[in-house]
Structure formats: C-alpha cells, structure tokens
Amino acid sequence: MEMWWIGFHIEPFRLIALILLSLPLYVGISSMIGFREEKHLWDNIIDVLVAYALAFCASALVLLAFRVITSETAPDEVFSMILLQAVPGSLGALLARSQLSTGQKDQDSQEEKYTGELIILITGALFLAFNVAPTEEMVLISYLMTPWHSIALVIFTVLVMHMFTVGSESLAKSGSGAWSAHRRLFIRFTAIGYVLAFAVSVFMLWVFGRSENDSLQHFISTAVVLSFPAGVGAAASRLII
Template identity: 30%
Template structure:
C-alpha cells in the first residue's frame, strides 16, 4: 500500500511536456504584461544603441540577479530552492530575449538593414523588463480557479443565460483591460512611427501574433482554470471564439483611442487607420487578456 502511495506521488510530481509548455507560456504572459509598454518606448530603442558591450552585459547580469532574487520566493514555476531559482532566472532571461527580438522585429525597430550591434543592444535592453515580468508571472496571476469551480457548482441551471452573462462579462473585462493598456501608449508618437513602417504582411503578422499571444495567455498558461472555460457551450465561449471576440474588442478600443489621440479624420487613408489600429491593438490585446486573468 505504501508502495502504491509512492507511485501515485511520483506520478503527480512528474513534470510533463504539457506542464513545461504551460510554465513557459506563463513566463511569456508575465513578460508581455509587464514589459510590452516599454517596448513601445522610442527612448529605449535609442538609448540601447549608446551602450557598449560591457554595459549591455552588466545590464543583463543585473536583470539576472533580480530574477534570481524574485524566483527564490516565487516564479513562473513551482519550487523556491536556489538551484530552481537560478534555472528559472536563466529561462526568464531567455524568454525575455526571444520575446524582445520578436516584438522588435514586428514593430520595425530592427530589420535586416539594422546594424547587428544596434539590433543586439536593443534586444538585450528590452529583454530585461520582459525577463523580470516572466519571473513575477506566477504570483501575480496564479489564482481564481477554485472560485470559478465553486461558482460553476453553485449555478448548475440556466446554462444559456449563464453563457450570455459570461460573454458580456468577458467583453466588459476585455474592454477595460484593453483601454488601460491602450490609453497609456496611444498618445505617444511610437504608435504612428510603427504604423508608418508596417507593410500589409507586417499588419497580418502583428494581428496573428496578437491573437496567438492572447490565446496562449488564457488557455495555455492556464492561470485561472482554462478547463472550466472550455466546458462552456456556445461559439463565443469556445477558446477560439473567445479569443477572436476579445481581439475584436481590443481593436475597437484601439480604433477609438487612435481617433481620439491622433486626430484621424474621415478622409484619412484606410490603410493608415488600419495600421494605427493594429499597431495599438497588440498592447490592447495583452491588456484585455490581463484583465480577464486578474478579475
């Protein structure tokens, strides 16, 4: 009997590939929520090119030390030993570097014409807040699953009305989160600068990345019990339907913010309006996902 208990414990402690993907996605989610507003800061792009290799290395070491310190108490994985903290910090830095490179490329801050030293400097500098965001992910957003489960048990009937209520609730939360993120970035000239650099293919890439990241933050990172979300019936309550709806809300919020802060007129080029909206739609989508995680 003791042997069977040990076998069950070993099975429960086994870290599967699904768990690994979930943990990494949690890190990406935290990095996006904490660091993306700084990615839309031109001063960060410019100051990065003034640093030499030694200064960049020192900044990365500082970021690594902060991540280790935080991971000793909590991180995007379970466990708080020194070895685990160092491992998590290394992975947080890696997440920060990869996500920074992807975002810099999507926003046009780096391209094939950018000098290699400038590109690496920008990626490294932007990676630091992203890495710290990856480290704080678990404590800030890991919760709410039990509340959702208990809520579902308390309201077994009126499924159609409940689904409609959930849909309206998700729309409201997504709009609020999108507005918080979009309003902090919309007034800046970076939005217009990014929009000017975007090609039609670039627009599609940003839209696809926004959808994928939003889906991953809610249904892959599994901070708040995505299994309960997936049990709900209805097109808009499915993972894909909910993600598309939330992104549509983010784009609507972005369009309003663009018209308000950038004075877009009716005579403006449709492509310009779409480019401004989609470029602001990325942080808005992240804000919408963050709102749905927190509430």
C-alpha cells in the first residue's frame, strides 16, 4: 500500500533520480542475465527498455484490478504511481531470466567477474530494500533502538552476510589457508557488500522522503535497520543469480 500512496506525493526529481540511477544498474544486470544471449550494449539497453515497458503495463493492470486507479484519479498521480511500481517490477522481469534460464554463462576475466559480482550485490540489496523501504516499520523500529542496538545490528547483519558469502563459495581448505580464504571473502564481498547495502538503504530512504524533518542520527539509525534486509538480499543474491 505504501508504494502507491507514495506515488500520490513523491517529488518528481526523486522519482527521476531513482529511474536514472537504476538504468545503468539494470543494463549491467542485463549484460549477465538479459532476455537474450548477446552482451552488446544496445542489446542490453533494449532488454532494459522491454523490461520497463512490461513492468509499466503489468503495474497499470494490477493497480486497476485493485481499484487503486479509478476514473477520478488525477493523470499525474496515475503516472507517478505506475512509474514508481515499474522500477521494482522491471527488476523482477530481468531477474526472471536468472531463475528460468538454463543457458550457460560466458567465462569472463577476473576483473569483469568481480565487477559483475558487485552488480549482483547491489541488485540483491535493491530487490529486498524496495519491499520494506516505503513502510513505516523501518522508522518505528529505529525509534526503539539505542546507538548500542544499532551497533549490535550492524555486527549481526555482517555476520549473517558472511554466512551467505561462505555458503556461496566452496572452502575446502583448513588451518591458515581457511582463515586466509575467509579474510579474502570478508573483505571482497561481506564488507564491501554491507557498504553497498547501506548506500542503497540511504538512497532508498531519501527517494521515499524518509529523510525529511529528521535528525542525522535517527536517519542513520533508520538506514542501519534497512541495511539488515538489504544486506541479506545482497549476500543471498550471489547464491541465487
């Protein structure tokens, strides 16, 4: 419900910023799991535009079926609501190929592979953050927490993320080799993943107007709360995509 209610009053430049920043991310996702096997830039751009078009139509049909959009709804509100819903909807359209495709992935260089891993981390964080960032629960939970609770939640989030990270790798080493592998994975994926999840959380809270009339300390606390599902989504995405 929060998603379409936000569509009534979201500021246009926040919505435009969300779309403009999501486009290069979606193009990166399409280069790995697009509708077609080609990885040319224009093919990926077309895939993203197709995903947006499908999500826009699907969002309009769902909102009409739920009678959220009626003949009395102002045209600008209709457009904002549908466009806002289409952003996560298009992400779902792109991710559908990852779940339904049985094709083989190309072998990339180590640098390209790591860049792809970072894109996957951001995608997972965005995917789960979109589900809870518009809700009031994130703000209400942060009001209940002290700074010590926030620190504890950061540590807990990182631990959960690292369990997913280790689960996505085959660590057959033992002794000092295992500790070296854990340290490498922690720095490359867990720590970097949490930073990316926190950045995604801050951006999503700003888009949905959660930073308005709020202190910096409480805004950071809310971002820490949102970083828990975002971080889990980022870490789990390497197992799914």
